[in-house]
Amino acid sequence: MLRIACLFLLLCASASTYADGRNDAAAVVPQPRSVRPSTGAFALNGATQIYAADASARATAQMFADWLGETQGLNLPIRDGKPERAQRNVLWFETTKARPGIAAEAYRLVADADRIHISGADAGLFYGMQTLMQLLPVTKQAAPTVAAIDIDDAPRFAWRGLHLDVGRHFFPIAFVKKYLDLMAQYKLNTFHWHLTEDQGWRIEIKKYPRLTEVGAKRRETVVEHKVDPYVGDGIAYGPLYYTQDQVREIVAYAAARHITVIPEIELPGHAQAALAAYPQFACTPGPFEVWTNWGVSENIFCPKEETFAFLDDVLGEVAALFPAPYIHIGGDEAPKDAWKKSAFVQDLIRREKLKNEDELQSWFIRRVEKIAHAKGKRIIGWDEILEGGLAPDATVMSWRGEKGGFAAAKQGHDVVMSPTGYCYLDYAQGPVESETFAFNGYLPLQNVYAYDPLPPALSARERSHILGVQGNAWSEHMPNAETAEYAVFPRALAIAEIGWSEQSSRDYADFERRLASQYPRLDRAGIRYRIPEPQGFGDVLQIDQPHYRLQLAAPMPGAAIYYTLDGSLPDPRYSPRYAGPVDVDLPLEQKRQLRTLVVATDGRRSGVYNASLWNRGLKPAIAAAGKSAGATYAYYEGRFPTLLEFENTVTQRKPGAQGETRAFDLKEFAGKKEYGLDFDGEFTAASDGIYRFVVRADDAVSLAIDGETVVRNEDYEQPRSVLVPLQHGVHRLRIGYVQRGGGADLHLQWAPPGGGLRELKAEELKH
């Protein structure tokens, strides 16, 4: 056999460029439509005159003047009107007439040595001001300058959203304002406020005080991921909610930043907190408690007349508080068990000549749409509202992938794209074992950035229905501002760029470069974002390399990198600080672990990022034996407390059932409570190289490639990522899955060398 060895690690070197205080004309996020740098620079000083002719321009100019005062200590007054033609040292904000559609958000910014002129309609002028802020240094300078430039800019999409779940954990008004400030900074214009959940009702409704008296607090909260078996923390949470005055304050604060606030009132599911307060709107008598666990509660609203009267009242108060044209009515994850068991509901299904509970859900949503219409609002809902037929005027938020969104667009409905695989900002940003906070899923910054809401396959008509994109921040595992900021930033900047910038202008390497100069701006805003890995991270493959020259680059200005090569935790007190290339000897088949810690200039530390340096042979391909598509499964009934016990059982016992499967979705085993499954199949590696596998499941999962167990994971819903070097050809894959009650969930993804991560489907295997 050809002696092929490989050395792979999770980082590579690339010289970094920062806008460390100097004006980097192109370091704007999101990337503007057209940027033409010119020669010369405009210098701001105490004699600079700011002009604004009308109220809207003055409001924007004042925000800029305040910012300039805070960052540069330059306090400049705003003058009414416009400057003389020959006047120099002028900064002029000019409101122009809005053209229909997104042109209202367009602007032009021209800077030369004599003047800066920003023109645009209302929101456009505000965005021009945001761009100007990014062209200026964020730290105090003796003579702040803006390099001469001509920017002509407009957004790609009208809906550029960021969501915040305040149901699972509550976020105070001050945090919401900070969130809105950051949204405005990056030209995000829609704040989706997820106000009600099984675990908490967070908005005051005058007619139903128990919604917050009872629904805004819970007895305790499940500990992290310990939902099954359940472990509670024993600590009462709440009451925590927003008064109507506070809601008005937030709506006004957002409006001043050209942000529309979309309230979400979840129905018919995710309603257990409401039912704890008013059990009469459920199908069973209750009592219910505000849920202390994570997941999907079976206690949902019952389609009774009194429930609709209640929803009419609630939506009436909500409609009066929020000027947005939409109310988000949820619609997701509504288990139908309670409806199936209810004689009243079954009778209603017959009376209304509905086929089943899905059609009843659709009937429910249509009634709610009528209520919303009567209050002058349209509804938007998660993509489950497609099931059983869409309400006539509903807009769909596509989260379970993109399929629902495309189907709705085909039916002529408007759509906001927010698929989990790109837009779920609660998912882990790196291998979970390296993360400071561990969330579900796996969604590094680069994967978010890769998203295009308008794939070429859509027709022009369908494309016109895609309103835009939204990043979602679910708060089960974000108990406080610090964890939320860590989850949302910097990925929200990638969402902002997807929403604003032309697809043809988007480039990840360029985004990373511009991002480096955004970190000081996030620092200034006090955002505790995730400190990234050293720049240029990626899986690097070295063939036949007993010596490796390790090169790292700090991800942000002034950051220090500490590292170890002996498996120990990097620590600034004992570990070497990276100061230049490091030579590593690595004989064939030997492995070393590289661990890095990045410390920012303010002392904040990153998580410990791990990489394997492994001078290792590729796993040889096996002789293909599989003839049929799909994998086989062997089913073992019983409770397996550990994966090892399950693996022993597989070697010693005959399975209770066997068969073949085209999907790892566990649908065939629905209703079974305690079991283990052994999936087995062959897959084909198209080329030599390093393959990444990511596996995630409740309750426990193992993955074996060619007989070697590469993942053994007992952590509920925590993804595990592993790199496996493979020779091209056929290889054998086995998955061990253990179910111990509760939800049943299994996901397998893989990425070939140099490629993106995608689902590896059972139907792609052979057996």
Ligand code: ACM
């Ligand atoms: C959702 O993530 N359940 C919309």
